[in-house]
Amino acid sequence: MHEMGIAMQIAEIAVASIPEELQHSRVKRVNLKVGKLSAVVTDSLRFCFEVVTRETPLEGAVLAVEEIPVTARCKDCRHEWTIDSPVFSCSRCSSGAVELLSGRELDIESIEIAEEDG
Amino acid sequence: MSELFDFSFLHRPHHERSHHDHPGSDPRRHHDPQPAGGNNTGGKGSREIQVARRVLDANEEMARRNRQIFSDHGIFVLNMMSSPGSGKTTTLEKTLVRLMPEIRTAVIVGDICTTHDADRLAGSGAPVVQVNTDAFGGDCHLSAQMIEKAAAGIHLNSLDLLIVENIGNLVCPAEFDIGEDARVVVLSVTEGEDKPAKYPLMFRECDAALLNKIDLLPYLDYDRQAAVDFIHQVHPGMPVFEISAKTEEGLDAWIEWLTAAIRRKRSG
Numbered sequence: 001m002h003e004m005g006i007a008m009q010i011a012e013i014a015v016a017s018i019p020e021e022l023q024h025s026r027v028k029r030v031n032l033k034v035g036k037l038s039a040v041v042t043d044s045l046r047f048c049f050e051v052v053t054r055e056t057p058l059e060g061a062v063l064a065v066e067e068i069p070v071t072a073r074c075k076d077c078r079h080e081w082t083i084d085s086p087v088f089s090c091s092r093c094s095s096g097a098v099e100l101l102s103g104r105e106l107d108i109e110s111i112e113i114a115e116e117d118g
Numbered sequence: 119m120s121e122l123f124d125f126s127f128l129h130r131p132h133h134e135r136s137h138h139d140h141p142g143s144d145p146r147r148h149h150d151p152q153p154a155g156g157n158n159t160g161g162k163g164s165r166e167i168q169v170a171r172r173v174l175d176a177n178e179e180m181a182r183r184n185r186q187i188f189s190d191h192g193i194f195v196l197n198m199m200s201s202p203g204s205g206k207t208t209t210l211e212k213t214l215v216r217l218m219p220e221i222r223t224a225v226i227v228g229d230i231c232t233t234h235d236a237d238r239l240a241g242s243g244a245p246v247v248q249v250n251t252d253a254f255g256g257d258c259h260l261s262a263q264m265i266e267k268a269a270a271g272i273h274l275n276s277l278d279l280l281i282v283e284n285i286g287n288l289v290c291p292a293e294f295d296i297g298e299d300a301r302v303v304v305l306s307v308t309e310g311e312d313k314p315a316k317y318p319l320m321f322r323e324c325d326a327a328l329l330n331k332i333d334l335l336p337y338l339d340y341d342r343q344a345a346v347d348f349i350h351q352v353h354p355g356m357p358v359f360e361i362s363a364k365t366e367e368g369l370d371a372w373i374e375w376l377t378a379a380i381r382r383k384r385s386g
Contacts, residue, residue, distance in 0.1 A: 002258050002290045009173050017169045028164050032173075037319050039293045086318040087351045096354020100322075106293075108169045115163050 006040060006106070007048035011058055014111050018057060022113050027061045029112040035068045035105035042067075061111075070103030177294055180262035184269070184297025191274040194380040195282065197296055199320065200304035201313070202286030205330040207235045208363040209304055210283055214242035216373050221380065223279040226268045228260040230285060239283075247271050251285065259290040262297055279380055288317040292324075300379055306331040307338060311345040314352045321352040326359065326375060333362040 014030050042065050049063045070083040074090035075097035089096045188195050200206040217223050224245040227236045236248035247268045251257035284291040303324040314321040346358050361368035
């Protein structure tokens with residue numbers, strides 16, 4: 001529901017990350033990592049990104065989203081596994097002392113900028 | 119769109135931007151964007167620039183600052199979240215009656231529109247600051263920046279507890295740190311027992327759950343044990359307080375939990 005705000009943050013960070021010497025170049029792609037436990041709907045985010053980037057150096061850039069699975073480690077038996085249903089106790093020993101290793105990401109990894117010919 | 123959102127920052131060149139525009143959001147403070155070694159992973163004629171930043175780091179930085187300010191004043195901050203209509207405001211009203219005046223409490227109330235909740239809570243004698251998010255396009259959550267602004271209208275020196283009544287929504291508020299010490303989620307027995315499984319992030323992120331409206335149980339086909347089990351599937355061991363804000367049944371245990379948390383913070 002807050003994808004518009006997220007899209008604006010992504011756009012702001014991406015524009016600010018364009019190096020000085022490439023200020024007039026076009027950004028072709030923004031690489032994003034989104035954990036499956038993040039409260040973000042990817043399709044909605046792409047739509048918002050397209051809207052907020054019109055008439056900016058990001059116009060037409062692909063928002064490439066890498067989905068990150070939810071993984072956890074048991075604090076008792078050290079077992080590590082991927083969580084694919086909303087059950088957060090250890091899949092081996094049933095302990096509830098669980099530490100999340102991934103799944104909360106909402107990170108901009110990189111941007112890709114079109115280089116001028118020559 | 120452009121009437122609702124200010125996109126002007128996107129059109130300005132990098133070098134004209136300053137820290138004053140968006141406090142804490144300048145990427146150069148933490149990560150200087152560097153050209154990537156390989157340079158060409160994006161295909162022909164493109165250059166990849168590593169960014170490696172959390173999208174919400176501006177909010178997170180602001181939340182850290184809020185947390186520091188509240189801690190400096192010895193204030194415990196509680197972020198109360200829930201679905202709409204779960205009885206959060208009534209729970210808060212009854213909570214304030216029991217806490218005040220021994221625990222000096224102020225409330226920040228978030229709503230997309232209207233001041234109805236703030237009007238109800240003002241009867242408790244606690245200072246109440248209303249935050250309406252419609253100016254931001256009807257946002258679905260309170261951000262750390264909104265809390266910072268709202269807190270500016272509160273006398274922090276004469277306060278023990280700040281309760282933030284977040285926007286009624288089980289999705290988005292869970293994503294946004296506002297600088298709180300504890301998070302609680304209110305759900306009610308008129309909702310599905312499996313809400314925790316449908317909104318796992320919210321129930322993972324909270325420190326306690328209030329299961330409200332238990333006075334209605336005789337009239338419903340609600341399996342309260344199933345609801346508690348779902349909560350514990352998502353968050354094993356999380357305290358669950360079964361309450362009726364209306365009849366005040368079960369409120370004692372909740373108040374005890376809250377005051378113990380406040381005492382723990384005070385004693386460092």
